[in-house]
Amino acid sequence: MQWTAKEIAGGVLLIGPGLALIVAGTVWKGRAVRPYSRRRALTMAHRAYVRDLSRAADLAIGAARRAAGEGEPAIVTVADVERLVRERYGHEHVERSHAAAALRRRFHHHGCAADCVTDAYV
Numbered sequence: 001m002q003w004t005a006k007e008i009a010g011g012v013l014l015i016g017p018g019l020a021l022i023v024a025g026t027v028w029k030g031r032a033v034r035p036y037s038r039r040r041a042l043t044m045a046h047r048a049y050v051r052d053l054s055r056a057a058d059l060a061i062g063a064a065r066r067a068a069g070e071g072e073p074a075i076v077t078v079a080d081v082e083r084l085v086r087e088r089y090g091h092e093h094v095e096r097s098h099a100a101a102a103l104r105r106r107f108h109h110h111g112c113a114a115d116c117v118t119d120a121y122v
Helices: 005-027 038-067 078-089 096-109
Strands: 074-076 116-118
Touching (some): 038 096, 096 116
Parallel strands (some): 074 116
16 A cells, blocks of 8 residues: 555644644643742741641640540650651651640640640640
């Protein structure tokens, strides 16, 4: 079977733009994402740090309540929150004041004054 010039030109016009779009998509992949912004990155890192502190305080309160015996108060320490933030969320440096503030917030949120004791107020 012989191909005519008209058939070859039609095939090129049909397949060419599709191949061009595939190549363009491969080359420009990811360019539509917003460019790096130091301020936005720092803001997101701070939000993640605060969220991780809150989650660690919740975990520490829950663990202390489970560990407490019948009629005993649950003892939740700032060191527990710091340890959980380091171990579970990978933050190398955790300030005691930040962990204490997160523990105080979650302490009030969970109504722990009735059955918990903490050193977050020291």
